[in-house]
Amino acid sequence: MNLDILSNRENQKITARVNTLIAQIRDLINDSHLQPGDKLPPERLLAENLKVSRRSIRTAILKLESYGILKSIPQSGTYLANIGQIAMNGMIEDILNLGSPNFKSLVETRILLELKAVRLAAEIRTEDDLQKIKKTLDAHSSKLLNGGNAIQEDLLFHLAIAKASGNVTINQIMIAITPQIILDFKNYHTDYDSLDELRVNEHEEIYKAIEIQDPQLAEQTMVKHFKMLYQYCDNYKK
Numbered sequence: 001m002n003l004d005i006l007s008n009r010e011n012q013k014i015t016a017r018v019n020t021l022i023a024q025i026r027d028l029i030n031d032s033h034l035q036p037g038d039k040l041p042p043e044r045l046l047a048e049n050l051k052v053s054r055r056s057i058r059t060a061i062l063k064l065e066s067y068g069i070l071k072s073i074p075q076s077g078t079y080l081a082n083i084g085q086i087a088m089n090g091m092i093e094d095i096l097n098l099g100s101p102n103f104k105s106l107v108e109t110r111i112l113l114e115l116k117a118v119r120l121a122a123e124i125r126t127e128d129d130l131q132k133i134k135k136t137l138d139a140h141s142s143k144l145l146n147g148g149n150a151i152q153e154d155l156l157f158h159l160a161i162a163k164a165s166g167n168v169t170i171n172q173i174m175i176a177i178t179p180q181i182i183l184d185f186k187n188y189h190t191d192y193d194s195l196d197e198l199r200v201n202e203h204e205e206i207y208k209a210i211e212i213q214d215p216q217l218a219e220q221t222m223v224k225h226f227k228m229l230y231q232y233c234d235n236y237k238k
Contacts, residue, residue: 019096021060024050026092029080036082040070043078067095106181111226113170114158115219120165122210122218129164130211136160137207144196151182157203161210199225 025046040046043061047054061078064070069088072078080088121129140153155178162174202225209218 017056018060018063021050021052021056022064022092023096025060025064026089030085030089034080036080036084038080039076040078040080063095064092067091103181106177110174110177110181113173114162114226115222117162117165117167117170117174118206118210118218118222119215120167120170121161122213122215124166125164125210125213129160133157133160133164133207133210137203140203141200144200150196154199155179155182161206164210 043054043057046057070078071081136157140150140157143150143153162171205221209221
């Protein structure tokens with residue numbers, strides 16, 4: 001898994017470009033008096049009218065889909081969701097004003113989600129889930145013992161737990177926010193490399209709690225694992 005994590009400045013530029021397109025698509029919808037359930041023009045025509053690439057149009061559409069404003073149907077096209085024009089315009093306005101999340105907000109969100117995820121994983125994990133978590137655990141330990149940078153393996157361990165929770169929404173959000181958190185923590189916490197043994201031990205404790213299906217213990221071990229993130233988050237300056 002190759003994690004091409006962009007800098008904050010690059011992310012801001014991309015977000016700004018996508019938001020500009022979203023605003024243009026909103027204006028097109030309003031100007032064309034499209035109603036809930038109506039079909040948008042094909043991506044090719046949108047790209048030509050707005051003088052951008054089809055890839056850029058697709059990115060903007062995917063973002064609107066993720067908020068439930070548009071719905072793409074394979075071999076058919078993209079349609080307005082059945083939410084009404086007033087609600088649609090209000091939601092798009094909120095999207096455009098969201099801004100970029102900072103490290104503190106990302107960490108707080110991750111902690112809330114992952115404490116719930118690890119409890120669910122301990123309750124309902126399957127043997128297949130357990131094997132996948134163990135595989136990422138072993139890969140993380142092996143990489144660190146060989147002196148390598150195990151950021152990706154660390155990420156995959158936590159994502160395997162999120163997947164084992166059975167909650168698709170938690171899994172999707174974790175996939176979206178965790179890479180940037182790990183990169184920021186690595187960049188700004190200078191003693192990160194000295195914590196290798198501690199991280200391995202804590203991962204093993206989390207795994208064992210999931211293995212014996214003890215939700216309370218799983219949550220406790222995850223809280224312990226997040227202790228440094230808690231502290232760093234509290235000290236973080238916007």
